[in-house]
Amino acid sequence: MAYTIYIVIKTVHVTCALVAYVLFFSRGYWMFSDPKRLEATWVRVVPHVVDSLLLASAIGLVVVTHQYPGALTWLNVKIVCLVLYIGLGMAAFRFCKTRRSKLIAWVLAQAVFLYIVIVAVTRTPFLL
Numbered sequence: 001m002a003y004t005i006y007i008v009i010k011t012v013h014v015t016c017a018l019v020a021y022v023l024f025f026s027r028g029y030w031m032f033s034d035p036k037r038l039e040a041t042w043v044r045v046v047p048h049v050v051d052s053l054l055l056a057s058a059i060g061l062v063v064v065t066h067q068y069p070g071a072l073t074w075l076n077v078k079i080v081c082l083v084l085y086i087g088l089g090m091a092a093f094r095f096c097k098t099r100r101s102k103l104i105a106w107v108l109a110q111a112v113f114l115y116i117v118i119v120a121v122t123r124t125p126f127l128l
């Protein structure tokens with residue numbers, strides 16, 4: 001039973017990570033090519049729902065697998081990088097005013113996201 005719960009939560013977590021990336025990439029692409037698409041209701045709502053599910057499933061995984069941040073460097077790194085990713089995303093879509101700075105923040109956010117996935121899969125913050 002516990003294993004089934006783990007598999008379900010992990011599947012939700014990994015699926016949300018994939019969908020969150022596709023949405024993040026698409027929103028950035030539209031920001032540069034066709035900004036009006038960012039105003040669609042689903043584009044404003046769905047990413048927040050997916051990000052919330054990603055975070056909720058992350059908490060679920062921490063509890064179910066007893067892998068707690070604090071003790072595990074790779075989890076601490078994931079959390080710090082998640083904050084960095086959120087900040088860069090806010091910079092790209094909200095705070096940056098020029099096309100160039102938006103592009104830099106958008107690309108850096110994706111690099112951080114990729115790093116989070118590498119840390120998750122390898123369970124080691126191998127760059128540190």
Ligand code: HEM
Nearest residue numbers: 014017058061062065067069075078079082116117120121
């Ligand atoms: C953008 C944010 C995140 C992404 C893209 C992400 C991605 C992933 C991926 C792809 C895996 C599967 C790794 C594998 O076993 O092959 C995973 C596992 C895991 N994630 Fe995340 N994650 C994110 C945020 C978080 C956060 C904030 C936490 C909680 C501190 C967390 C906790 C975990 C745990 C505990 C596992 C391992 C589960 C196990 O032992 O099988 N994740 N994550």
